[in-house]
Amino acid sequence: MDPRLQGLLVGIIFGVLLQRGRLCFNSAIRDVKLTKDNYLMKMALLAIMVETIGFQLAAQLGWIKLNPLPFVPLAQIIGGFLFGMGMVLAGGCASGITYRVGEGYITAFVAAVFFGITAAAVRGGPLQFVNKWFGKPITTTNNPTGVYAATDGKINLTIANLLNINPWIIAIIFAIILLVVILVWKTTERKTTGLTWLWGGILVGITGIVAYISQKSYALGITGGWVNLFRTTTGNLDISKGVPYNWIGMEVLGIIIGAFIAALATKEFKLRMPKNPQTFAQVALGGILMGFGAGVAYGCNIGHILSGLPHLAISSILFTIFAVAGNWLMVWYLFERK
Amino acid sequence: MAEVKPNYTLDERGEVCPIPDVDTRKKLKEMKSGEILEVLIDYALSKERIPAGVKEIGGEVLSIEEIGPSEWRILIKKL
Numbered sequence: 001m002d003p004r005l006q007g008l009l010v011g012i013i014f015g016v017l018l019q020r021g022r023l024c025f026n027s028a029i030r031d032v033k034l035t036k037d038n039y040l041m042k043m044a045l046l047a048i049m050v051e052t053i054g055f056q057l058a059a060q061l062g063w064i065k066l067n068p069l070p071f072v073p074l075a076q077i078i079g080g081f082l083f084g085m086g087m088v089l090a091g092g093c094a095s096g097i098t099y100r101v102g103e104g105y106i107t108a109f110v111a112a113v114f115f116g117i118t119a120a121a122v123r124g125g126p127l128q129f130v131n132k133w134f135g136k137p138i139t140t141t142n143n144p145t146g147v148y149a150a151t152d153g154k155i156n157l158t159i160a161n162l163l164n165i166n167p168w169i170i171a172i173i174f175a176i177i178l179l180v181v182i183l184v185w186k187t188t189e190r191k192t193t194g195l196t197w198l199w200g201g202i203l204v205g206i207t208g209i210v211a212y213i214s215q216k217s218y219a220l221g222i223t224g225g226w227v228n229l230f231r232t233t234t235g236n237l238d239i240s241k242g243v244p245y246n247w248i249g250m251e252v253l254g255i256i257i258g259a260f261i262a263a264l265a266t267k268e269f270k271l272r273m274p275k276n277p278q279t280f281a282q283v284a285l286g287g288i289l290m291g292f293g294a295g296v297a298y299g300c301n302i303g304h305i306l307s308g309l310p311h312l313a314i315s316s317i318l319f320t321i322f323a324v325a326g327n328w329l330m331v332w333y334l335f336e337r338k
Numbered sequence: 339m340a341e342v343k344p345n346y347t348l349d350e351r352g353e354v355c356p357i358p359d360v361d362t363r364k365k366l367k368e369m370k371s372g373e374i375l376e377v378l379i380d381y382a383l384s385k386e387r388i389p390a391g392v393k394e395i396g397g398e399v400l401s402i403e404e405i406g407p408s409e410w411r412i413l414i415k416k417l
Contacts, residue, residue, distance in 0.1 A: 022383045027355060035359065035391050091354030107354050190386050268382045270408040274352045283354060335360050 006214045007247035011254020014207050014220060015099055018255065019262040021200030022192075024096030025301040026087040029327045034335060037188040043197040043204070044306070049178040050205025051310035055212060055219065056147075056171040063213050065149035066167070068156040068313030069298045070137035078134070079297025080304075080319040082289045084326020087301070088334060090115070090286025094222040094300035097287070098252060102259030104271045110280055111287035116226030118291025123227050127295075134296055149217075157314040170312050193266075208307060215247045219307035223294040225252030293323075342400060342413055344376035345369070351380040351409065358384040359391055362414070366397045369416040374400070377412045385410050 017023070021043060028040035059066045087093045090111035092100055097115065100108035121127040139154040142164040148155045160167035187197065195203070212219040228249030263269035274280070294300035297319050299308060305323070308316025348365055350358035358379050365375055375397075379385060389399045392414050400413040 022386075024355070027383075030356065034356065035387070035394075037387070037390065091356075096355075105354075188390060190390050192386055193382060194386075266382075268408050270380055272352045272380055274354060275349075279354060335356075 003215070003247045004245055004250045007250035008254040008257075010207065010211045010214055010220075011225075011251035012258035012261070013254075014204070014211070014251070015102060015255035015258020015260075016262040017195065017200065017203050017207060017258075018095060018099040019103060019194075019259040019268075020266075021195040021197075021204065023200060023204065024099075025093040025305060026091070026096050026327065029084075029324050030088065030331050033328050034331050037190075038185055039188045039190050039192075039197050042182055042185065042187055043200040045178050045182055046197065046201025047204035047208065047306060048309050049175050049182070050202060051208045051219070051307070052171050052175045052178070052312075054205065054209035055310050056168060058209060058213055059147040060145075060168075064216060066147050066158075066311055067149040067218055068158045068311040069303060069308050069315045071139075071157045071313070071315040071318075072134050072137050072298070073318065075131075075134035075296045075298065076304075076315050076318040077322050079293040079295070080322030081293070081326040083293030083297065083300060083319075084323035084328075085330040086286045086289025086291075086293060086326075087323075088286070088327055088330035090283045090290055093302075094226075094290060094294060095255070095302045095306075098222055098226075098255050099259035102256040102261075103263040104269050106271065106273050107279060107283045111283040111290075112226065114284045114287030115223075115291040115294075116230045118288045119223050119295040120227040120230045120291075122292060122295025123224075124231070127292075130292075131296060159312040159314065159317075162314065167312075171310075174312055204306070208310070211251070212307075215251075218303075219310075220251070221248050221299065221303040221307060222252060222255075223291075223300045223303060224248045225250075229253065293326075342374055344413060345373040347376045347378070349378045350384070351378055355381070355383065356387075359387050362388050363391055363395055366392055366395055366414060366416055371416055373416050375414045375416070377414065378405070378409070379412065380406075380409045382408065385412070388412055388414075 028044045031037035032041050058064045097108040097111045140161050141153050142161040160170040208219045225248040228246050232245050304316040304319040362377050396417045397414045400415050403411045405411045
């Protein structure tokens with residue numbers, strides 16, 4: 001099957017799950033602090049746990065080579081922090097605004113356009129020069145059990161290849177830690193009309209594994225998809241010469257379609273507009289911060305948190321820490337400050 | 339249930355997440371015991387989150403009523 005069609009199908013499934021699970025990483029991170037609500041966080045942690053074992057197994061079986069995102073410390077620190085602040089302003093993370101486009105949110109559409117354009121400008125566009133500020137990736141030549149993808153012998157850092165030990169050991173320890181947190185942390189009560197955290201977590205996790213086996217080079221992502229959609233649509237319509245639509249671009253398109261179908265089927269689709277025009281400026285700024293952050297950091301909440309943490313990639317761990325910090329700072333500034 | 343007359347109304351339709359939740363909590367904190375707040379929302383997630391959130395700050399959801407396609411009216415009483 002054409003990889004683009006596979007990307008579209010995976011995207012549609014992911015879009016349905018995001019919409020029915022109401023899974024937004026901005027909400028998941030923010031609610032733990034703002035409303036002491038862990039419902040979405042538990043869904044995300046469970047998905048990460050399922051993927052941690054699933055990615056490892058798929059690599060062991062030789063279906064994929066693990067391909068952690070490049071470790072550029074400053075990029076993940078600054079990019080992660082800006083991304084974290086941006087998603088609060090935008091009212092959703094990269095995947096959150098993408099699936100909400102399918103639900104008819106005009107503000108999500110505005111945020112997504114500014115996110116995609118900024119990320120495209122940073123990755124190979126007029127803002128490409130900013131990447132020089134952050135330096136080159138730090139890599140290793142260690143490849144325990146040979147499961148990692150290498151370029152000229154260089155492999156991006158994970159905890160396992162940094163320590164040069166069998167990645168199964170790290171994966172199992174991490175999965176057990178996540179399992180303990182999931183079991184011990186009391187779930188916030190919620191009368192959900194969508195997917196429960198348990199089903200949402202398991203199904204999103206499985207979708208992530210399927211995505212990896214389908215795309216081969218990586219699991220689910222958002223930023224690269226928006227960049228592909230914008231760049232190909234606006235500049236390279238001649239497919240024989242330019243950048244053609246790819247797996248991840250079609251996956252992002254699929255998310256919007258999947259969310260649209262799910263919202264329509266459950267009578268949750270509606271064109272929604274904020275009353276205050278200032279909101280448009282706020283979400284646009286949020287989109288720009290997210291696009292810049294994800295652009296320089298090599299990934300957004302999906303690339304780094306959902307798909308990167310299961311690799312135990314050093315880059316993704318650092319991005320996650322600073323995205324949470326940026327999110328919580330902005331939550332405090334907007335909603336908690338006296 | 340007999341029709342309850344709200345003391346205040348918040349129209350949160352179209353607002354970006356988490357503004358409906360935050361505004362509802364803020365308003366509820368200012369209200370006196372026994373007063374009723376009506377919140378209009380158009381996002382399913384808010385319909386699930388607002389009831390969970392108001393409990394924490396001394397509110398009780400009296401009813402959640404569907405008033406249109408993806409539109410709901412939540413009545414909350416300050417305890």
